[in-house]
Amino acid sequence: MDISSFANGAAYIRGRFVPIQDASIPVTDWGFTRSDCVYDVVHVFKNGFFRLDDHLDRFAASMKARRLEPPEGRNEIEAVLHRCVALAGLADAYVAMVTLRGRPRVAGSRRPADCDNHFIAYAIPWIDVIPKDVQERGAHLHIAGIPRVPDASVDPTVKNYQWSDLTSGLFEAHDQGYDTAVLCDAQGFLTEGPGFNIFMVKDGRVLTPDRGSLHGITRKSVLELCAGMGIEAQAAAIPRSLFEDADEVFAATTAGGVMPVSRVGKRILGNDRPGPLSLKLKEAYWRKHEEGWHRTPVRPLDKMAAE
Numbered sequence: 001m002d003i004s005s006f007a008n009g010a011a012y013i014r015g016r017f018v019p020i021q022d023a024s025i026p027v028t029d030w031g032f033t034r035s036d037c038v039y040d041v042v043h044v045f046k047n048g049f050f051r052l053d054d055h056l057d058r059f060a061a062s063m064k065a066r067r068l069e070p071p072e073g074r075n076e077i078e079a080v081l082h083r084c085v086a087l088a089g090l091a092d093a094y095v096a097m098v099t100l101r102g103r104p105r106v107a108g109s110r111r112p113a114d115c116d117n118h119f120i121a122y123a124i125p126w127i128d129v130i131p132k133d134v135q136e137r138g139a140h141l142h143i144a145g146i147p148r149v150p151d152a153s154v155d156p157t158v159k160n161y162q163w164s165d166l167t168s169g170l171f172e173a174h175d176q177g178y179d180t181a182v183l184c185d186a187q188g189f190l191t192e193g194p195g196f197n198i199f200m201v202k203d204g205r206v207l208t209p210d211r212g213s214l215h216g217i218t219r220k221s222v223l224e225l226c227a228g229m230g231i232e233a234q235a236a237a238i239p240r241s242l243f244e245d246a247d248e249v250f251a252a253t254t255a256g257g258v259m260p261v262s263r264v265g266k267r268i269l270g271n272d273r274p275g276p277l278s279l280k281l282k283e284a285y286w287r288k289h290e291e292g293w294h295r296t297p298v299r300p301l302d303k304m305a306a307e
């Protein structure tokens with residue numbers, strides 16, 4: 001095996017490990033034609049997965065909710081993720097796992113149960129949902145006009161690629177010169193953004209939406225950090241007006257961590273820079289990574305060969 005071909009990233013598809021540029025799915029796969037798939041993303045920081053079990057648990061729950069059953073079991077999925085990272089030779093990585101509906105065994109069938117579900121995974125170099133320089137100055141956030149799809153129609157706790165509302169929110173934001181967007185639901189309560197959960201700080205209290213959003217692993221980490229630091233924090237209903245009155249705002253995701261916001265719509269927060277509590281949480285999040293918090297070391301290739 002020529003390991004240099006994995007320099008841009010490594011993928012696992014249909015039971016084989018291939019360079020990322022060679023990983024593709026058929027155009028007739030329902031994962032593509034109907035966005036009928038679930039996924040998860042875990043990061044690798046300095047050769048260690050962060051909260052790997054939490055991501056595998058959520059991925060399993062997403063698959064169950066969408067009745068997706070790939071041939072690979074949990075241990076195999078876990079081993080595939082390790083191998084993708086090791087093949088790509090990445091110390092810091094964005095690692096995705098996806099299960100797709102696949103194609104029907106019976107030609108022309110419209111029955112989802114007739115499809116052969118399949119699992120793919122890949123490891124590529126680290127990605128920040130909000131670029132690092134924007135995180136430094138604080139992101140400028142647009143409150144989108146388009147409402148988040150109702151929870152009862154597309155369950156946001158099942159991690160999915162049905163992003164049309166989130167993508168529309170991004171277009172709205174970029175057209176008006178903002179960095180990114182956050183969406184409210186049709187009732188006017190805050191939900192989440194394209195690829196992140198959202199937090200606000202008011203009078204020293206940290207709040208994150210209790211609806212319309214993924215149960216993010218970073219969100220969970222932030223709530224744990226707050227508990228450990230004696231900061232009052234909770235998931236709650238957040239009307240748009242309350243959010244617009246926030247003292248501080250930050251976004252949270254696997255691909256970026258705690259990402260401060262300095263403007264919400266036309267409103268400038270504090271001194272137009274990341275707020276003090278946001279920075280404290282961001283610092284704690286990465287410091288604890290350095291200390292080995294929820295860390296699973298990536299298995300080296302030579303060790304895997306011996307297993």
Ligand SMILES: Cc1ncc(COP(=O)(O)O)c(C=O)c1O
Nearest residue numbers: 195196197214216217218253254
């Ligand atoms: C829509 C959405 N919300 C929230 C998140 C944050 O979740 P996590 O912290 O588990 O990465 C993501 C991550 O990709 C996402 O896509």
